[in-house]
Amino acid sequence: MSYKDKKFRIVGKPxxxxxxxxxxxxxxSYAGDHEIPGMLHVKALRSAHAAARLIAIDTSAAEALEGVEAVLTAKDVPHNETVTKFGQTHTVGGFEGLYRVLADKKVRFYGEAVxxxxxxxxxxxDEALKLIKVEYEKLEGVYDPAEALKPGAYLVGEDESNLVCQYKIRKGDVTDGFSRADVIVENTFTVPQVDHAYMETECGTAWMGEDGIITIRASTQVIEHFRGIAEVLGLPQNKVRVIAPMVGGGFGGKEDITVETYLALVVYKTGRPCSMVWTREESLICHGKRHAYKMHYKTGVTKDGKLVAQQVDILSDAGAYVYLSPxxxxxxxxxxxxxxxxxxxxxxxxxxLTNNTFASANRGFGGAQVCFGYERQMDEAARAIGMDPLEFRRRNYLHQGDAMATGRILENAVETEATGIKxxxxxxxxxxSDKPNIVxxxxxxxxxxxxxxxTFLHDTSRSYVSIELDGSVVVRCGVQDIGxxxxxxLASIAAEVLGVDMEDVTVFFGDTSLTPLAGTTTATRMLYMSGNATLKAAKAIRDNLLDKASKHLAVPVAELDLVNHQLVVESAPERNMELxxxxxLCASDGVELFNLAQFNAPAREFMDFTSGQGQVFADFTFGSHAIEVAVDTDTGRAEILKYVACYDAGQAVNKLSAEGQIEGGAVYGLGYGAMEGIQYDRGKTLNPDFATYLIPTSMDVPEIETDMIESxxxxGPFGAKGLGEPSSVPSAPAFVNAVCDAIGKSINDLPATPEAILKALES
Known part of the structure; x- marks a missing residue:
């Protein structure tokens, strides 16, 4: 029988x-659990200024302290400045993204390592850090992106402008669109920097083998940083190995290099193993945040609820370094x-660029900010014409076969309307409500x-699958498992294809020397990319097994299947064979029982950056959240009474994991909507711990009810779509829309704290 016609045994089940x-x-075992006899401990001295010139660093007293093996500054880094090239994408404001291992000449954000x-x-x-004497010349700095764009503004970096890059989209004549609108709704929305707040802070160990290879075992979403680390040290890439054990949460915060280069540098300089574990305060102050945005939306609507014009202006705060901002x-x-x-x-x-902590990847990767903008605008527009918010959305949802504003045709499943109705x-x-103060x-x-x-990054992922003589299966894939x-x-996919149980599959992962490289665990790409590579490899083995069985039994392949550790002959069950x-039988005849497969994502050329027309992404996941809140008008506290979410998962590979992603994403996004936000005083972080940086707890969230459409x-494998990032994106606007519905007032800034709700009530 054709494999695609099979009924799944494992895929799609909880x-x-x-x-x-x-x-x-x-x-x-996590990265911070690893200890090596005789290892050194590594800590960073961090700048107490957000903008300053480094005049001099005196490390002599620290170096003389008993027990100190090394004190390293920028001069000790072979290649302290590395450059990330972004190529043709930024012809509209070309640039190169500078990255420094240790601050040199100039400090660009509070907490930057010197x-x-x-x-x-x-x-x-700790004692040695106190003995290092740093002479700073404090500089003015700039902390507001609008101010950073003004002529004569303080320059954060070394370029002649603080502008990193700019984009545009043009579809039709927006002036004509507004002229045909019956109602024009105009609002400005702001969203703050937020942290990833993972349980496991940045950490790792490193050592040098007798072969001169530096091995780094770190909590990372990108083992392929071994290339950048090798570049910093001036080593061949095959002399750096990165291992990622299970990661205690990432959400994009471990996509950039954190401890890895520091560890490699110490091993390179001393030859000794070492460990580095960041405190919670370091984590909150020093790694990249979700970007703060200021967004202006102007929307033209007809009285029958049709969107005829949308004008959007976005100003993003990249912070002190470029990283992934473009x-x-x-x-x-x-x-x-x-x-x-x-x-x-x-x-x-x-x-x-500003002198705030640099911003980079965070779950939702640019989607969460604008979702707050367009979904608040949808509610405001619906209210302006007196239409039910769902009905208004239904009149404007994109469907399969429609074109986006970029001109890209949505050729795959688009079930947004179904999820909204659901x-x-x-x-x-x-x-x-039974109380006068509760709305x-x-x-x-x-x-x-x-x-x-x-799509223009031409993404690839590789996976190796083998079946052993006892029918057990091995998968080797360079994925980083971030929880x-x-x-x-991958175990589910291999087990499904080869007819074994999940317990019979062993997965080796996250090792640049022992597992085929699979790319980053970012961009909701791992199931899509590595899942397809694993499916491809497992199918190749399956084809070899069935081809051999067909010849041995003189039975057409179409009548054969692999189920429950057996070769099943559908037309003659008495001829079934143990796997x-x-x-x-295959091994004795030299039939290959392993396969290394590479999956190549669909590739496109660059979009037209003068008009914003073209295809940027291979596909999208569509979904909706809905929330009911009870707001206390005396205190501003908003209690969530009900929380529901629905997504088109395409095909859930594991229903329990898919449900877990939707539930976890809802909570992650709820923090964005209700309480989270980095607070600064001229670049200095004011809430660098979980006593002052609040995140949702079990007391803040009710039972989350989920549903899935499987179009x-x-x-992805078997028609799957990704859920990791999509599951968190609509949470904040759903919460704020519920609050606004309760109080009859608009809130256009995140987070919608009790103080913000009271302020809206008083307006």
Missing amino acids: MPRHDAWEKVLGNT AIVAAETPEIC WILLYSTVKAVGPYDVETVKVDSRTV VMEMLGEKTV IGQGMASSMMSYGRM CGQTSS EQLVK GGGL
């Missing part, structure tokens, strides 16, 4: 993850009008979020 028991029992100490104990490190802004620009069919569109976006059905009738509101939000990297079940999904027997219309 299966326990293959790593579940190890995590429940506390046996999983030196590192390697010592026998953490306590000696890519994130491009994501935002392409998705600025959301999953809606708007007749005419004009989008302009810019990202700008969540409002699940939410049900509004609860009736009830309901809100919804829909979103579109890409999965997989941009979302990436490796477990182990078939494998040995089979995705590009």
